[in-house]
Amino acid sequence: MNRSLVFVIIALLAAGAALFWKFEGNEASPGWQGYAEADYVKVGPTQQGTLVSLSVGRGDEIKEGDPLFAQDDTQDKAAMDQARQQLAQVKAQVANLQAGGKDTEIRQAEANLVDAIATRDRSQADLQRAETLLKSGNTTFQNVDQLRATAASAVAKVSVAQAALAQIKAPMGRPGEIEAEQAAVSAAEAALAQAQWRFDQRHVAAPVGGRVADTLALPGETIAAGAPVVSLLxxxxxxxxxxxxxxxxxxxxxxxxxxxxxxxxxxxxxxxxxxxxxxxxxxxxxxxxxxxxxxxxxxxxxxxxxxxxxxxxxxxxxxxxxxxxxxxxxxxx
CATH class of the missing domain: 2.40.30 (Elongation Factor Tu (Ef-tu); domain 3)
Known part of the structure; x- marks a missing residue:
């Protein structure tokens, strides 16, 4: 066979194979290559503390809000109880400043007022009779003047009794003292809220649902603030x-x-x-x-x-x- 013809046949076969692999390869092309990836949610405590329990394990399917782990909360519980007692104390101080006198003192002041009113009414009645008798000449000017002074004194004693009753019923503290104690109540409420938050942070729940990809600590370990304990996917x-x-x-x-x-x-x-x-x-x-x-x-x-x-x-x-x-x-x- 002519050598040139052999070369032509080989060239044609090579060209056919190239075209075949070109089109076949394009059809079977794997496309763009890559891999699956994930953004993990790593959950850790907000405060340093000892890990006392771990509620999940690798591969667990959890829902948002499910418990993940807990730290020792003894100190935070004590701080929360202390803050609660301090709040109760300052509230009691405000109530004491806003309160009036004792019930017995109020009843006594009310009785004094009733007595002063009765004395005033009697003195005014005596004065009216004396002024009538004075017109007919059956009493003296001196007696009428005496009764007028007595009636005026009785009216003044009524005012004194009324002021005393109002004073006993009024708050014991001055407005400035009450305002200062109310500010102390607000501060105590904020301290209790902070203590409650720190206590709640010792018990960590899942911020999202998903699969537990890994657990990164064990009970008994001291965990730094922000260090991941559970990795969620x-x-x-x-x-x-x-x-x-x-x-x-x-x-x-x-x-x-x-x-x-x-x-x-x-x-x-x-x-x-x-x-x-x-x-x-x-x-x-x-x-x-x-x-x-x-x-x-x-x-x-x-x-x-x-x-x-x-x-x-x-x-x-x-x-x-x-x-x-x-x-x-x-x-x-």
Whole structure:
């Protein structure tokens, strides 16, 4: 066989194979490669203290508000009781300053007022009779003057008795003293609220629902303020990170939908692009050119719906495709 003909046949076969792998490879392209990631919620105490109980374990499914752990609250309970007693004390002081005299003192002052009124009425009646007798000449001016002085004195004694009764019924404290004690009540209430808050912080509940990813401390350990004790993984916090080359960057925008595939995952997993990196994750140490700019890789993040996100595990490899563009090989691998 002519050697040139052999070369032609080999060249045609090579070109056919190249075209086959080009189109077949495009159809079976895995898309953009990435992995599942998660934002963990790490829960710790607001105060330093000894961990006395842990209510959850790894893998537990919990709801918002479920108890997670507790610290020793002996000191905080004592401080709360002390603040409660101090509040009761200052409230009693305010009530004492606002209160009037004793019941027996009030009754005595009321009786004195009744006696003074009776004396005044009798003196005024005596004065009226004497003034009538004076007109007929049956009494003297001296006697009338004496009765007038007695009646005036009786009227004054009524005023004194009324003032004494009002004084006994009035608050014992001066307005300034009462105002100062009321301010002390407000301060004591604030101190009790603070003590109650510190006590409540010793018993930590889940701020969100989800899965317990890890427990980072054991009962008996002294935990610093802010140090994580339990790591939670809400399903809404699971997302996908994948990388696209510079030519594909213009195809994706925040809010776009993408299809997510992973090994043995159900079909139909979707995500919404939530982040597009403004800078490349990898820049080759060469001058940009038409031939080399495709080597730039950009980070993209997409978030599935919570009911689908829970099907992914952080670190799990995934393939991502634009929504509506199915991969060449249908089905889960």
């Amino acid at each position: 809400p399903s809404a916090n699971i997302f996908v990170r994948f990388f696209v080359s510079e030519p594909d960057l213009a195809k994706l925008h925040r809010g776009d939908s993408v299809t997510i595939r992973c090994d043995n995952c159900p079909a139909g997993l979707m995500g919404t692009v939530s982040f597009v990196a403004p800078q490349p994750q990898y820049t080759p140490p060469i001058i940009y050119s038409e031939a080399t700019r495709a080597k730039l890789v950009y980070l993209i993040e997409a978030r599935p719906k919570p009911d689908q996100a829970m099907l992914l595990k952080p670190g799990q490899p995934v393939d991502v495709h634009p929504a509506g563009r199915a991969p060449g090989k249908a089905g889960s691998s």
